Amino acid sequence: MNDFVEFFSFVDANIRYVTLGSVLLAASSAVVGCFTLLRKRALVGDAVAHSVLPGVCLAFILSGTKNPLILLVGAFVTGWLSLVSIDYITARSRIKEDTAIGLVLSVFFGIGILLLTSIQHSGDAAQSGLDKFLFGKAASLVGEDLIVFSAVAIVLLITTILFYKELKLLCFDEVYAKSIGFPVRSLELLLTTLTVFAVVVGIQAVGVVLMAAMLITPAAAARFWTERLGVMLVLAALIGAFSGIAGAFVSYTAPAMPTGPWIVLIVSMIAIISFALAPKRGWVARLLRQRKNKTQILEENLLKLLYQLGEAHEDYFSNRNLESILERRNFPKRQALAGLAKLKRQGYIQRHPDGWSLTIEGEARGKRVVRLHRLWELYLTQYLQLASDHVHEDAETIEHIITPELEKRLMEELNYPALDPHQTRIP
Known part of the structure; x- marks a missing residue:
């Protein structure tokens, strides 16, 4: 009980940073994940999550610092390139999208591991903690990280609100969107950019390995409770936010427990409950x-x-x-x-x-x-x-x-x- 009161009083600055950061990361990822899920591109999030690693490593090599903004820019560049590569391979060859995703994911992640290994053997003391991008370490969030990630999360949410109608039409009736003159290609690039941003923001908390779960699982859970996209977005954000708070609380009460994996575990438990007990679409119903x-x-x-x-x-x-x-x-x-x-x-x-x-x-x-x-x-x-x-x-x-x-x-x-x-x- 003392731990509960101490945690939710948010007196400790570190608790505030970790909790708020986890909530923003999880909620913004979940909102963007709704559109990715409805576009039937769930595996794209996994490809992007693995593809940001070489960008993080290159940004560190070129800058020599772990400034979160610089690392975020590097991660964004390679993450965006991975999605462009998937679309290019799919459009210009007979390779299907799932195969293209597997190819791009493995190539980019392999390059990232090589660069990370090289950095770790370089003797540069500044590289300490860079490997947290593999598995995440939300507990290491500090004020500087929180400012950058909060700004990106807010941009994601505002962009989603501003382009809600266009993205909704893109997800449900792309042909009709083209027929009435919507810039479908531009909207696809916008959604691609939002997806990359969401993944880049989230890897700090859960790492590249688990980021796909943060992107898709809240959206999948919310989909079982509603038929309306607006409600689905709100539910996914709430599920993501609750998972962020709960994961941070578990990590606080049991310091040996990492925050990121617990966030994923909790959101997965919510998803399982949704799959089983949702009133209209659940397994029991x-x-x-x-x-x-x-x-x-x-x-x-x-x-x-x-x-x-x-x-x-x-x-x-x-x-x-x-x-x-x-x-x-x-x-x-x-x-x-x-x-x-x-x-x-x-x-x-x-x-x-x-x-x-x-x-x-x-x-x-x-x-x-x-x-x-x-x-x-x-x-x-x-x-x-x-x-x-x-x-x-x-x-x-x-x-x-x-x-x-x-x-x-x-x-x-x-x-x-x-x-x-x-x-x-x-x-």
Whole structure:
């Protein structure tokens, strides 16, 4: 508790630097990562992260100092060159983008390791700590670093806000953006520059190895909670900021724990929770939705079957025993009994000593499912020219998802038909 109070009081200047720096780095990277994710270029962040290392080393060799602004400029140059190289290779050769990313990543990173090794064996005392760009060391952030990285993070966020509409259109409909005169190539270069800036800023905290996770993971987690880009950007920034604070706090309470990897670990845990528990797109919600759909299909198939059993003598409310139901359609017995029990609770059927019978509500719902099935069969034979003996399976699937609006349109398109392709009456 004392550690918690001491940390969040922010009395210690080092705590302020590390926490604020981590929050800005994580939040700005997450916002830019949203556009990278939506452009389906998630691996680009990894390529840039590995490609900034030679720029950092060259900037140190030429300047002889670890000034964060100079190192940032060097990292930006090689990071930007790596993206231009990927685009050039993809456009001018038969090599696909994923292969180009692998080639550029390995070449640039290999050069960076060679330069870093050379610097470490040069005997220059100023090179101490330069290897933190490999794995990150957020705890080493000082006031000078914070000023530079804060400025870059603010530029990233302001640029994203100013070009929000253009970047949104680029991500979702590039062809339309071209057709209305948007400078698509310039916007792509802008997004490329923003991505490079985000990576360059973040490597100080988590290093080149983990930077791709900081760029993409918050965006991927936020994507599971919303369908709107504006909300996604805010959520990604909040997730990144929370991870930055939490990682800094863990590192403070356990000094042996590095801040950067903990930031990545926490944001990954948030992503896993999002993948599992997001209300609409999460794994659990998807399983529940699939289970609900299966239950609905079983119930409607049972009602349809009971209605069809009564069609021969137009006797829809007579009792039907389980054997006659299973004889007409091969339902698993346990599923059929569970479905019948649920339909009884819903008021669609009645239970009798010798079987089940439809209620008025059940007869109406069963009639509608039969009608939709036969309408769709007729539509497939008339408009898609399918053989009448090839349409049953498609109708079995589609009958459960046709809305009342689509039903009305089908009736109008087919001119209110009386018979289906098998010359059976459409109720």
